[in-house]
Amino acid sequence: MDIINFKNFSWKYSGYRGWTLHNINISIKKGEFIGIIGKIGSGRTTFCSSMLGLVPHFYPGIMEGEIIIDGVNVKETSISELSSHVGLAFQSPANQLTGAGTTIEEELAFGLQNLGVPYEEMNKRIKDMLKLIGLEKFGKRSPFELSGGQQQKVAIASVLIMNPNVLVLDEPTSQLDPLGTEQVFDMVKKLSKKGITIIMSTNNINYLSKFADRIVLFDNAIIKVDTPNKILTDIELLKKHSLTHSDITEVSIRLKKMGLYKGELLVNLEDLKKVVQGLIK
Amino acid sequence: MASIGLSSYVEKDSFFHTINPLTKLVILLCVIIMSFTLSGFVYILLLLLIIIPIAIKSKVLSLTFKPIFKLSFMFILLFIIQGLFHPYATKKLMDLPFGFTLWEDGLLYAAYIASRLFVMMVFGYWFVLTTHPGDLVSSLTKIGLPHALGYIILTTLQIIPRISGQMQTIIDAQRSRGLETEGNLFQRIKSFMPLLGPLFMGSVQQSVEKSMALEARAFSSKGKKTSYRKTNITNMDKIIMTITIIFSITWGVLSWIL
Ligand SMILES: Nc1ncnc2c1ncn2[C@@H]1O[C@H](COP(=O)(O)OP(=O)(O)OP(=O)(O)O)[C@@H](O)[C@H]1O
Numbered sequence: 001m002d003i004i005n006f007k008n009f010s011w012k013y014s015g016y017r018g019w020t021l022h023n024i025n026i027s028i029k030k031g032e033f034i035g036i037i038g039k040i041g042s043g044r045t046t047f048c049s050s051m052l053g054l055v056p057h058f059y060p061g062i063m064e065g066e067i068i069i070d071g072v073n074v075k076e077t078s079i080s081e082l083s084s085h086v087g088l089a090f091q092s093p094a095n096q097l098t099g100a101g102t103t104i105e106e107e108l109a110f111g112l113q114n115l116g117v118p119y120e121e122m123n124k125r126i127k128d129m130l131k132l133i134g135l136e137k138f139g140k141r142s143p144f145e146l147s148g149g150q151q152q153k154v155a156i157a158s159v160l161i162m163n164p165n166v167l168v169l170d171e172p173t174s175q176l177d178p179l180g181t182e183q184v185f186d187m188v189k190k191l192s193k194k195g196i197t198i199i200m201s202t203n204n205i206n207y208l209s210k211f212a213d214r215i216v217l218f219d220n221a222i223i224k225v226d227t228p229n230k231i232l233t234d235i236e237l238l239k240k241h242s243l244t245h246s247d248i249t250e251v252s253i254r255l256k257k258m259g260l261y262k263g264e265l266l267v268n269l270e271d272l273k274k275v276v277q278g279l280i281k
Numbered sequence: 282m283a284s285i286g287l288s289s290y291v292e293k294d295s296f297f298h299t300i301n302p303l304t305k306l307v308i309l310l311c312v313i314i315m316s317f318t319l320s321g322f323v324y325i326l327l328l329l330l331i332i333i334p335i336a337i338k339s340k341v342l343s344l345t346f347k348p349i350f351k352l353s354f355m356f357i358l359l360f361i362i363q364g365l366f367h368p369y370a371t372k373k374l375m376d377l378p379f380g381f382t383l384w385e386d387g388l389l390y391a392a393y394i395a396s397r398l399f400v401m402m403v404f405g406y407w408f409v410l411t412t413h414p415g416d417l418v419s420s421l422t423k424i425g426l427p428h429a430l431g432y433i434i435l436t437t438l439q440i441i442p443r444i445s446g447q448m449q450t451i452i453d454a455q456r457s458r459g460l461e462t463e464g465n466l467f468q469r470i471k472s473f474m475p476l477l478g479p480l481f482m483g484s485v486q487q488s489v490e491k492s493m494a495l496e497a498r499a500f501s502s503k504g505k506k507t508s509y510r511k512t513n514i515t516n517m518d519k520i521i522m523t524i525t526i527i528f529s530i531t532w533g534v535l536s537w538i539l
């Protein structure tokens with residue numbers, strides 16, 4: 001079953017020349033993990049924003065085509081209504097905090113209060129969510145006293161708590177240190193295993209190679225959609241879009257050059273391990 | 282409870298921390314009205330006999346009176362100025378050296394003003410100490426304060442410490458690029474200007490991002506809203522409100538009859 005359907009979707013920001021996104025067609029299945037890659041300004045943020053309806057409802061501009069998500073038509077649905085179908089987390093952890101919550105619990109409660117969820121239900125969801133993100137002991141703390149990685153986890157949790165079926169993450173780790181990055185990626189992995197559909201924009205190819213089902217390469221349009229193995233080892237294609245291939249791919253290139261390995265280029269650590277183990281024997 | 286920002290709320294496990302903020306607001310309002318309408322300063326000062334046990338029960342006794350002590354100089358000044366220079370003074374209390382006169386009605390006027398300020402400040406500060414800003418906004422929203430206005434009040438209470446934090450980051454960054462931020466006043470004003478750019482531009486970008494993040498959490502949802510902070514008006518609240526109002530009226534009337 002498709003949970004997301006883009007049909008001939010195009011978008012132009014008003015006052016901006018040319019289409020930022022041009023003729024996007026893609027169907028995404030329930031439970032899939034989609035990685036979005038592309039160079040700076042390739043329209044990934046715009047694509048992510050379109051799923052919550054920020055494009056076209058928040059930003060002025062011209063939209064063509066149709067987006068259907070979780071059974072609703074984005075163009076005909078308000079952002080607050082869409083927020084029960086799609087959770088969108090942004091780059092900057094601090095800017096996503098409402099600033100109204102004096103504790104992390106209150107921060108998580110914000111969306112639920114707006115939806116009119118009763119207190120008991122709210123309380124239960126908050127407890128569950130704190131457990132899921134591993135911050136049970138921090139519920140009464142101020143969200144401003146957290147590390148960047150923890151703040152980003154709270155930000156993701158605060159949209160997730162509204163029970164959307166789709167979670168969209170726009171470069172959630174680009175402002176985090178390695179530890180914070182790992183914390184957030186671990187959390188996303190956990191969510192994906194629970195069956196939530198995940199669309200994640202990130203140029204962290206090592207991570208995507210491990211967890212993504214499909215990779216979408218953007219450059220104001222969808223250039224290519226394929227499995228991580230296919231796209232992330234296409235060195236020419238990546239180079240053309242100012243992206244670098246992973247260290248694992250680099251090792252497999254060198255092994256090939258040395259005549260020690262003859263198969264396809266690798267991007268997955270497990271695959272590389274097998275090859276190296278074979279060599280040792 | 283380190284950073285509730287501007288608010289001086291202190292978390293304590295006390296009866297008056299748990300009652301509805303509106304109840305405390307009624308108490309505060311009655312006190313303010315009384316301090317303007319009671320017939321003499323003694324009646325006003327007697328209200329302190331009420332706040333002392335309340336503050337003890339709220340576990341914030343010394344904190345409640347702290348601002349008063351900080352301002353004691355101001356009160357002394359008030360008595361000196363009014364006692365010596367009250368413009369409409371007619372009743373002389375005593376002659377002082379250097380041709381000064383101490384006026385009785387001046388002192389009386391000072392006592393009236395001082396007791397008013399004193400009582401309002403003590404009750405006001407007790408209110409702030411025992412009322413979580415989140416509870417206050419939540420209870421006000423329930424009686425009709427617009428949702429968006431409530432959000433603005435809550436964020437404003439928290440924003441100043443954060444802006445000053447950002448200022449420090451920008452100052453550090455500019456200083457590491459060789460910007461002079463110390464020296465005489467003129468130099469400091471001059472060096473302040475380059476700080477405004479990043480702060481302002483940053484804020485614009487931030488508010489765009491923030492409003493998107495709010496939308497992502499159904500901020501402009503039309504339906505009925507609920508509150509995570511529990512602020513119901515209980516029977517106890519109703520009883521306290523009624524007692525407060527009855528007491529205020531009685532005390533007001535008594536002050537004029539006696
Ligand atoms: N609010 C806006 N108004 C006008 N133009 C915009 C707006 N936001 C983005 N653009 C333009 O649309 C194009 C795509 O931007 P977008 O942010 O979607 O790309 P991106 O792939 O996320 O880039 P980045 O790597 O910088 O995050 C850019 O050329 C940008 O200048």
Ligand SMILES: [Mg+2]
Pocket residue numbers: 044045046170171
């Ligand atoms: Mg972007």
